[in-house]
Amino acid sequence: MGVQQMLARLISQPSISSASPDWDHSNEAVIQTLAEWLEPMGFAVETLPVPGMPGKYNLVATLGQGPGGLVLSGHTDTVPFDESRWQSDPFTLTERDDRWYGLGTCDMKGFFALAIEAASAFLDTPLQQPLIILATADEESSMNGARALAEAGHPRGRYAVIGEPTGLKPVRMHKGIMMERLVFEGQSGHSSDPSLGRNALEGMHAAIGGLLELRDQWQAQYSNPNFRVQVPTMNLGCIHGGDNPNRICANCELHFDLRPLPGMDMDALRQSILDRVSPEAERRELGLRFEPLFDGVPPFETDADAELVRVCERLTGHSAEAVAFATEAPWLQKLGMETLVMGPGHIDQAHQPDEYLDLSQVKPAVDILSRLIQHFCVDSPAVDPKPPSP
CATH class of the missing domain: 3.40.630.10 (Zn peptidases)
Structure with a gap:
């Protein structure tokens, strides 16, 4: 044949x-x-x-x-x-x-x-x-x-x-690929009084700032000229949160991906992310879940x-x-x-x-x-x- x-x-x-x-x-x-x-x-x-x-x-x-x-x-x-x-x-x-x-x-x-x-x-x-x-x-x-x-x-x-x-x-x-889920859980309430709830969307806003700072740090630290895109990348892919403009947002979920270079450890990257976002969740009294969408490829x-x-x-x-x-x-x-x-x-x-x-x-x-x-x-x-x- x-x-x-x-x-x-x-x-x-x-x-x-x-x-x-x-x-x-x-x-x-x-x-x-x-x-x-x-x-x-x-x-x-x-x-x-x-x-x-x-x-x-x-x-x-x-x-x-x-x-x-x-x-x-x-x-x-x-x-x-x-x-x-x-x-x-x-x-x-x-x-x-x-x-x-x-x-x-x-x-x-x-x-x-x-x-x-x-x-x-x-x-x-x-x-x-x-x-x-x-x-x-x-x-x-x-x-x-x-x-x-x-x-x-x-x-x-x-x-x-x-x-x-x-x-x-x-x-x-080749680069690796990681796809991650970050969830903040707060408390809903009437928007006229912020003390009635805990806003998960505002917490996510702060967390996104931290993620982008991490991205800048990694891109300054790691580079490989063999790749067309020579630095590790992070893409904020989709976000979902809240249900009404006059209700305090009780839940916000972000999905993002990372493309680490050879020599970057995926477990260490995940720990760095958790270390960056956890203090914000604690300060705002928000529940936090951070987990892979799939196990990833090193x-x-x-x-x-x-x-x-x-x-x-x-x-x-x-x-x-x-x-x-x-x-x-x-x-x-x-x-x-x-x-x-x-x-x-x-x-x-x-x-x-x-x-x-x-x-x-x-x-x-x-x-x-x-x-x-x-x-x-x-x-x-x-x-x-x-x-x-x-």
């Missing part, structure tokens, strides 16, 4: 992940399809349910044996879509204008077809280190698939390439002189870059692997109507993945059986 046929089948199987139950799908069909292809090739296939998420699965497929090896990783889920904005069926692979159109073509079901095509050339080649194909669940919503793998300490490899769409340019760092960085970075730069002819979007890289890195993001397609084609994979990317992608397998699995000597420290 060729790349086009594999991709057509993967595209035809809905695997949307979403915080909205109306959109959320199981990814079991995609996982079963990958297992159906990989097992006859000689891969040892493990299908791992994601704890606490019925219908969600990770897959770890291993060719060869040993503690080291190369991991080619991708997520099996896609984002929701608006069919009225598509020129063709999102679940049917459609070729036109030297492109393959379909939901997940570049983000990122196409990577699995290309990785399997590259791996097929090595089935009769003795591997010094194993080749692992990793497929995860729910990257587009919760990242719980990759998080579960990291918590389980699985898989074990030495090098990991995540095939997110980067135009086949290596990416060795910032990621692999050293510029890491072997994986140097090999991918040599194979592609591009220096490793930094990107603003988040990936599963921090969790694979937590397992002790040198990790890099690199795959076909471009991020501006992802999450869009008429998502596509340019055919000009297909052969180069297979060639680069084949060379990575050759370097890390065939030419590299067997490694010490002691697993890498997470």
